[in-house]
Amino acid sequence: MASLSDNLIANFASKFFLNEDVIKKAHEILRLIKLKSATNKSINSLNDNTQVILSLDIASLELGYNFDKEFALQLSGLRKRLYNTYYQLFKKILGLESCLTIQNVCIQNNCTSVQNECDKLFEKYKKSDKLGTKDFDHPQYACMCVYIICRIYNVKVSKSKLMEMCNLKKSQWLTLESDFGKFIEGIGLQAHKSKTDTKTKAENEQILKEEVDSKEKEAAQEEIQESYETWKARMLKYAKES
Known part of the structure; x- marks a missing residue:
């Protein structure tokens, strides 16, 4: 007899037009999530539907199938940022976290022409961390390097997309941007400021x-x-x- 999770996975998979391979993978993912997070209050607070949708999302990614994120958000009932937070948490529990590199960020934002300059800036920024307190595996640094270099070379990129890629709130992004601003000024670089980028203290x-x-x-x-x-x-x- 099929369990509740079996029925839910099959039901939601049909809504996303996903095949048996993805369904099988989602079963495996959901089983591991429940096994590894039995005492995780954050995961346990999610309803079964949301856990299944997240499992299908990750299963699709792992197998290289498209997955409708916007539809997933509608069905899960979660805000986009909260959905992404749980998505990253699921991947972390499953050991599927991947370090977002400068190359990845440039490819996904169609700005490979400045990749070398982004790499150089990233290396200089790493060396500036004399105390070794920063975790440079966090995608925020790669995303900010790309953003800063694109501003310097007048290459158009979407700030909102970069923020989403590194899962930062606007206030966190502004704090990091300010830190990078001081750093590039110290090494003699200057990013071009547009009207939309310039924020007063009161606005922040x-x-x-x-x-x-x-x-x-x-x-x-x-x-x-x-x-x-x-x-x-x-x-x-x-x-x-x-």
């Missing part, structure tokens, strides 16, 4: 305030969503018993 403070407000709203919404999920489960159980 407003961004931070908005993110704090947003966090509070998300927390309230998640509480409401959790209450709804609890209610739905209770209603389904009651319906089966009736």
